[in-house]
Amino acid sequence: MQTHLTLRGLVIRETAFHDADKMIDLLTEDGIRAVQVRSARKAGSKFAAQTQLFTYGEYCLRCSGERYYLDSAVSLNQFYGLRTDLEALALASYFSELIRKTATDQPQPQLLRLFLLSLHYLSAHSRPVLLVKAVFELRLMAELGMMPNLVCCPVCLQYLPAHPVLRLREADMLCDYCFQFAEDKGTAIPVKQSVLLAARHVIYVDMERLFLFRLKGESAGEFYAYAEQYLLNRLRMFFPTLKFFRELNGPETEQDFILPE
Numbered sequence: 618m619q620t621h622l623t624l625r626g627l628v629i630r631e632t633a634f635h636d637a638d639k640m641i642d643l644l645t646e647d648g649i650r651a652v653q654v655r656s657a658r659k660a661g662s663k664f665a666a667q668t669q670l671f672t673y674g675e676y677c678l679r680c681s682g683e684r685y686y687l688d689s690a691v692s693l694n695q696f697y698g699l700r701t702d703l704e705a706l707a708l709a710s711y712f713s714e715l716i717r718k719t720a721t722d723q724p725q726p727q728l729l730r731l732f733l734l735s736l737h738y739l740s741a742h743s744r745p746v747l748l749v750k751a752v753f754e755l756r757l758m759a760e761l762g763m764m765p766n767l768v769c770c771p772v773c774l775q776y777l778p779a780h781p782v783l784r785l786r787e788a789d790m791l792c793d794y795c796f797q798f799a800e801d802k803g804t805a806i807p808v809k810q811s812v813l814l815a816a817r818h819v820i821y822v823d824m825e826r827l828f829l830f831r832l833k834g835e836s837a838g839e840f841y842a843y844a845e846q847y848l849l850n851r852l853r854m855f856f857p858t859l860k861f862f863r864e865l866n867g868p869e870t871e872q873d874f875i876l877p878e
């Protein structure tokens with residue numbers, strides 16, 4: 618059994634442990650590792666900065682029994698822009714909860730890349746917070762193999778209908794003409810063409826170009842609503858961190874978002 622290993626990871630949770638230790642969850646390319654950090658909560662701890670929430674770094678771990686202990690750490694990115702922005706921090710916490718509830722034991726390097734990329738844009742404040750949220754939600758679904766099929770209307774095979782309707786339960790897109798004859802109309806969102814294009818981009822494009830698009834006005838609102846409702850419909854889970862994020866966003870955005878029944 619390997620007793621030492623060095624890996625790069627992102628701290629996605631920190632919790633107090635024993636009198637002065639803490640436990641951190643590291644998201645790595647090989648999944649999540651729970652690591653005990655000795656004396657991390659003592660004044661002057663040498664690991665204070667490197668084991669802070671949402672720090673990306675290189676960690677040398679010692680494995681003893683069933684448990685990992687931190688031996689040494691180098692911080693590679695602290696995402697300083699997050700630290701002074703409560704809304705961005707709340708959103709990052711929601712991402713963390715999503716990852717912790719959906720990641721498996723299998724290596725999923727794309728989840729780490731998605732998280733780091735999203736933190737970069739949140740920290741740099743170069744994209745609207747709600748856009749970062751929607752992109753993360755929809756791409757996460759794709760990475761988990763739960764992506765919607767948005768290639769064309771499955772009935773008439775139209776690639777880019779003038780009035781697309783995105784269905785949540787069926788995870789597909791119909792043109793508005795075929796939608797009239799669809800049996801299940803319950804969980805469907807009529808959207809603009811630009812929203813369909815944005816959703817396709819987020820699902821299918823290379824990770825490097827994930828955030829390289831813009832949406833304006835009503836289209837942006839429709840896209841945000843679709844991404845969140847699609848995720849909640851698929852996962853059927855409750856996320857306390859999402860509730861907190863919504864409360865920060867105020868009552869006017871809350872009515873745009875509807876939780877699945």
Ligand SMILES: [Zn+2]
Binds near residue numbers: 771773792793
């Ligand atoms: Zn059609």
